[in-house]
Amino acid sequence: MKFKFWILLISSYLIAFSTNLIPSLKHPDSNISIFNLLATFLLLIAFLIVIKKVWSSGKLHKSLKRFLLVGFISGLVIYGIKIFEDTLMNYNVLDMTASIQYLIYLLFITPLFGMNYLFDMGYGNFSLLISVVYIFILFAVITFKKADGPNV
DSSP: OHHHHHHHHHHHHHHHHHHHHHHHHHTTTSOOOHHHHHHHHHHHHHHHHHHHHHHHTTOOOHHHHHHHHHHHHHHHHHHHHHHHHHHOTTOHHHHHHHHHHHHHIIIIIGGGGGGHHHHOOOHHHHHHHHHHHHHHHHHHHHHHHHHHOOOO
């Protein structure tokens, strides 16, 4: 039963990732459509379904909590690197650390990039917004776990 929910989460992640990949890489030159927004909302709904169904069964899955925490931290890292990129253009160390941001941008920000249809932000500010989304989902995980009570 729980396996179906994990399949739902993984498949919605892959749909959102593949739908939002090209617009997130080419932003602001590409157009974000309502289709990208719908794929992102599918992923967010899948997160909520998995949180409610899997946690109501009493099993705490630390992997989802870790994923959400790393998503939150990655949004902050991308925002921080973007700020330093704008102010310190000529440092090679910054260029090396900026290459790290592309991997975490693809893994954690790209699947939710359809929300940029509503906000039309640059990638640094949008990454900060997505880190807030990840922390809200993480708080939902913690809230559902506390509502279920302790496991015996």
